[in-house]
Amino acid sequence: DVKVTQSSRYLVKRTGEKVFLECVQDMDHENMFWYRQDPGLGLRLIYFSYDVKMKEKGDIPEGYSVSREKKERFSLILESASTNQTSMYLCASSWPGPQYFGPGTRLLVL
Amino acid sequence: SQQGEEDPQALSIQEGENATMNCSYKTSINNLQWYRQNSGRGLVHLILIRSNEREKHSGRLRVTLDTSKKSSSLLITASRAADTASYFCATDGVQGAQKLVFGQGTRLTINP
Numbered sequence: 001d002v003k004v005t006q007s008s009r010y011l012v013k014r015t016g017e018k019v020f021l022e023c024v025q026d027m028d029h030e031n032m033f034w035y036r037q038d039p040g041l042g043l044r045l046i047y048f049s050y051d052v053k054m055k056e057k058g059d060i061p062e063g064y065s066v067s068r069e070k071k072e073r074f075s076l077i078l079e080s081a082s083t084n085q086t087s088m089y090l091c092a093s094s095w096p097g098p099q100y101f102g103p104g105t106r107l108l109v110l
Numbered sequence: 111s112q113q114g115e116e117d118p119q120a121l122s123i124q125e126g127e128n129a130t131m132n133c134s135y136k137t138s139i140n141n142l143q144w145y146r147q148n149s150g151r152g153l154v155h156l157i158l159i160r161s162n163e164r165e166k167h168s169g170r171l172r173v174t175l176d177t178s179k180k181s182s183s184l185l186i187t188a189s190r191a192a193d194t195a196s197y198f199c200a201t202d203g204v205q206g207a208q209k210l211v212f213g214q215g216t217r218l219t220i221n222p
Contacts, residue, residue, distance in 0.1 A: 004152070031208045033209075035212075040214070041214070042198070042212050042213060042214035042215060043153075043198070043212040045209060045210075045211075048208070048209060050208060058209070088150075090152055090153070092152075092153075094208065096208050097158070098143060098155035098158055099143075099153075099155065099200075099210060100155065101145075101152035101153040101154070102152050103151055103152045104150070104151065104152050106150075
């Protein structure tokens, strides 16, 4: 079975802090994705990567950056956390085909 | 921009009944996928239907696709309490084959 893990289930940070969210997949998938999920807005794509060191902006990249130094790991970085980045963050990977999701990180920025 | 839109937004039925959820989208697609999300969890892939397919089955799930109407439906037969979850459709082909655009989901509640 494909396994996608995220570094934290719950995270509380202060405004202005730099935040790292880590995602690791164990199936040698080419593609990895970061989404945020908010009530009434559904899932929105922040960034995705189709290869090591390659990245493309999604629909809402502002305030975020990403890093993919190894195939299995895709990191989402909030350079200076703000309260409007309080959300559920979901990581996913795919070969291509179906996407496999991690359990999510619920981030609260105070 | 939003591609898939589910209907209804919420559905509550009795255990054993069938549940039908609909998804509409706006542009041409390569395939359409359905996912389930249990409360506070990640999404789980249920089924993928390609644009040249009209119907697909997987266990108690039946998915139809009508590309002329740009719509899909997910039918869950003989529902169980464990089917309580949010269900999302997702489409690709708009901005690249690997990127999916998700609808806002249908919240399904199965009452015992």
